[in-house]
Amino acid sequence: VEADRLCELHLKVKDNLVNESINKVKTWQKDTYHKSMIQIKERKEMEDAFKKAQKPWAKLLAKVNKAKSDYHTACKQEKSASNQERNATGDSSFSMDQVQVKKMQDRVQKSKEEVQKGKEKYELALQELNAYNPKYMEDMTVVFDKCQEMETQRLQFFKETLFSIHKCLNVSQDPDLPQIYEEFYHTVNNADHEKDLKWWSNNHGVNMAMNWPLFEEFPPVNHKSSNKKAAPVTSQVSTNRTISTESSESKKSEKIENNGTTTTLTNGNGTTAGREANPFEEEEWDEEGGDALVDTGEPGVPVKALYDYDGAESDELSFKQGDLFEKLEDEDEQGWCKGRKDGRVGLYPANYVEPVQ
Incomplete structure (x- = not known):
């Protein structure tokens, strides 16, 4: 049907995602990135390559920064000394001897020399740094290009993977999808109400074949089975309790007079039937009944007891729920089966057992 086939189509989408896209991503990740104790190996390699390319230039930069700091410090000291010397010589109220003035002038001169140095x-440090800049750019470019190449491969793989996922999810492009609904349409279109109604009439309506009652000969009677009461019918009440009921038509009481002349049978509706007692005929009856329960040794069909049953008569089998034994003959018209249990042949209610699978 349409729902089942559409379900199979979506399950195929899931299988394609798992078997193709997800496995492809896992394989690429395993081949591209290798984990170390702390971090990914490829990341550490790139960081070390950048540090190696930057190290010489970083040393020159540190030298430039130090020279710059020294130069600016010398300029501050020279400016401070010049201000002190100018203030000392320009203030008439402040009298200093020539020795102190000379010291201040020497200090200014020395500061100017330090500034020059x-x-x-x-400037020399800057020249060295500028001279190394091309080499620095070259080394950094090599490492950067390698990173760009790795990132290009990663982005291209992601793009291919997303296209693969799109292909898996885009069920509209699957040739099975339109086929499902084309067949669905043709199935509905092929429905013929006149044909369906005609079939129903032929099988369940006025046009069905008639089965009128015909004359039937009386079938041969098994004396034991015909004289046997109907098998009890069981209805399940709970897991451990069953109720046995007997057909009202099969209930009868048998009253046998001790004078041996007349036997009176009373059935459920109160009617009686009498016949003369014939000891030879009764003995012959018993022999026929005994022959019916003789163990011929033929193999039977394994059955399993569904309920407990205690045989009410000597020719009936007794069993417990779950017991296994053999069925020798199928159910008769009274609902009894012939079976064999523990080497003994007897009758049992057919609806108390089920075949063993």
Whole structure:
């Protein structure tokens, strides 16, 4: 039907996602990224490559920064010394001897020399740094291009994977989908109400074949089975309790007069039937009944007891729920079966057992 086939189509989508896309991602991840104790191996390699390319240039940059700091410090000291010397010589109220003035002038001169030296070192450090810049750019570009290549492969793989997922999810492109609904349409379109109604009339209506009653000969009677009361009917009340009921038509009481002349049978509706007692005929009856329960040794069909049953007569089998034994003959018109249990042949209610699968 349409629902089942559509369900199979969606299950195929799931299988394609699991077997193709997800497995492909797992394989790519396993081949591309390798985990170490702390982090991914490829990430550490790229970080180390960048550090290696930056290390020489970083040393030159540190040298430039130090020269710059020294030069700026010398400039501050030179400016401070010049201000002190100018203030000392320009203030008439402040009298200083020539020795102190000379010291201040020497200090200013020395500061200017330190400024000049610092400037030269600063410029030299910048020249060295600028001279190394091309090499630095080259080394960094090599590492960066390698990272870009790895990222390009990653993005391309993601794009291919997303296209693969799109292909799996896009059921509209699956050739089975339109076929499902085409067959669905043709199935509905092929429905013929006149044909269906005609079939119903032929099988269940006025046009069905008649089975009128015909004359039937009296079938041969098994003396034991015909004289046997109807098998009890069981109805399940609970898991451990059953109720046995007997057909009202099969209930009868048998009253036998001790004078041996007349036997009176009373059935459920109160009618009686009498016949003369014939000891030879009764003995012959018993012999026929005994022959019916003789164990011929033929194999039977395994059956399992559904309920407990205690045989009310000597020719009946007794069993418990779950017992296994053999069925030798099928159910008769009274609802009894012939069976064999523990080497003994007897009768039992047919509806008390089920075949063993």
